[in-house]
Amino acid sequence: MSTTWRRLQGWAAGELRSAGVDGAEQEARWMVEEASGHEGDEFREVVDTEPVDRARDRLESMVARRCGGEPLQYVLGRWAFRGLDLMVDRRVLVPRPETESVVDAALGEVDRLLERVDPGDDVVVVDLGTGSGAIALAVAAERVRTRVWATDRSEDAIVVATANLGGLGRAAARVRIAQGSWFEALDADLRGRIGVVVSNPPYVDRSTPLPAEVVDWEPHAALFAPDGGRADLETIIRGAGSWLRDDGALVCELSPEQAPWAHALARGAFGEAGIVRDLAGRERTLVARHPLR
Numbered sequence: 001m002s003t004t005w006r007r008l009q010g011w012a013a014g015e016l017r018s019a020g021v022d023g024a025e026q027e028a029r030w031m032v033e034e035a036s037g038h039e040g041d042e043f044r045e046v047v048d049t050e051p052v053d054r055a056r057d058r059l060e061s062m063v064a065r066r067c068g069g070e071p072l073q074y075v076l077g078r079w080a081f082r083g084l085d086l087m088v089d090r091r092v093l094v095p096r097p098e099t100e101s102v103v104d105a106a107l108g109e110v111d112r113l114l115e116r117v118d119p120g121d122d123v124v125v126v127d128l129g130t131g132s133g134a135i136a137l138a139v140a141a142e143r144v145r146t147r148v149w150a151t152d153r154s155e156d157a158i159v160v161a162t163a164n165l166g167g168l169g170r171a172a173a174r175v176r177i178a179q180g181s182w183f184e185a186l187d188a189d190l191r192g193r194i195g196v197v198v199s200n201p202p203y204v205d206r207s208t209p210l211p212a213e214v215v216d217w218e219p220h221a222a223l224f225a226p227d228g229g230r231a232d233l234e235t236i237i238r239g240a241g242s243w244l245r246d247d248g249a250l251v252c253e254l255s256p257e258q259a260p261w262a263h264a265l266a267r268g269a270f271g272e273a274g275i276v277r278d279l280a281g282r283e284r285t286l287v288a289r290h291p292l293r
Contacts, residue, residue: 005032006047008056012063019067027072028063034076035059071213082138086164091156092131093222099200101278102253103138105285106198109249110143113195116247122147122174123195126243128182128236129153131222133161135198140171148175151185154221182232183239190243197240200253205229230258237265241291252286259283268292 009032016024033039035058038046051059066075073079073094078087081095082103088094106125113123122145127136129152136150150165152158158179165172178185202225204210214223225232233254240250250270254262259275263286266273271290278284 002050003056004048004050005036005043008032008051008059009047012059015063015067021066027066030072030076031059031062031066035062069213069216071217074217081132081134082142084134084137084141084164085167086132086134086137087160087167088132089160090217091154091219092160093200093218095132095134098278098280098282098284099134099253100138101276102198102200102251102285103135103142105276105287106135106139106196106251107142109196109251109287109289110139110146112249113245113247114143114145121145124190124193125149125196125198126151126186126190126194128197128199129201129222129232130161130177131157131200133164133177135200136161136175136177137164137168137171139198140175141168144171146174149186149190150175150177151180151182153179153181153185154219155179156219157222182235183243186243192243193245194243195245195248196251197236197244197248198251199236201225201232201236203229203233203254203258229255230261233258233262234265237262237269237286237288240288241269241293244291246293247290250286250288250291253284254286256283259286262286 009028012028012031013024033043035055062075071094073088078085079095082100110123124147125139126149130136130150133150136148140148150161161177165175202223204223205228206224263273263275266288270288273288275283276285
């Protein structure tokens with residue numbers, strides 16, 4: 001029996017609602033657009049046409065995966081982050097709105113440093129634990145006068161970040177991806193020359209209850225850290241100073257309950273330190289400037 005994309009969208013929404021998925025109608029729309037290969041106005045032009053078998057099979061597979069609890073971003077295979085269309089799958093964390101506020105803080109530090117350098121010079125930015133490459137690629141795309149390093153210890157993450165770098169366009173020439181644990185991935189000649197170190201490291205305590213959609217699907221190595229979620233944050237806060245310029249800055253995402261501890265630790269390693277709230281008003285980002293030598 002023949003059908004149309006419109007009918008399949010209704011079917012998908014019904015399946016998602018039955019599975020308890022919030023926002024079933026919107027998710028069904030995204031899935032049929034992805035399966036059809038058409039978005040927005042283009043999709044409206046084909047909504048009453050009959051899909052080919054391969055496209056219909058793909059939609060049915062996506063709906064089944066989502067009903068089984070897989071995150072929407074992995075089902076679609078891509079997700080938007082600050083205007084970038086990033087490939088994402090189970091090898092990397094899902095890019096989240098909280099991290100967009102971390103990028104805002106990092107760009108603010110880049111702008112501060114650009115006012116101090118000669119015209120034509122740039123600012124070196126290092127994104128530690130880049131995952132999908134979201135932070136690094138956003139910085140490179142939004143600030144032309146930057147040279148960006150993106151590092152990760154995960155070989156899988158490096159593969160994903162490299163694929164996303166391929167879609168960045170001209171800004172990709174200013175991005176270098178390197179594998180290694182935190183600062184170990186960096187060239188020694190960067191020591192003392194980096195303008196901004198930015199990171200969204202693992203910071204979740206393993207005892208913290210998380211939604212099944214997160215804990216069952218996203219990479220645990222990118223989520224959880226020892227010592228109550230503090231171990232990697234401490235490594236970065238204590239280690240960043242020797243790599244930064246005298247007027248450089250560290251920008252780190254953290255959980256709100258870690259903010260007082262991280263702020264106190266940073267005050268012992270930097271001349272200035274503060275906590276920036278995210279759009280929901282939660283203490284989310286550590287910003288520390290002027291490393292103490």
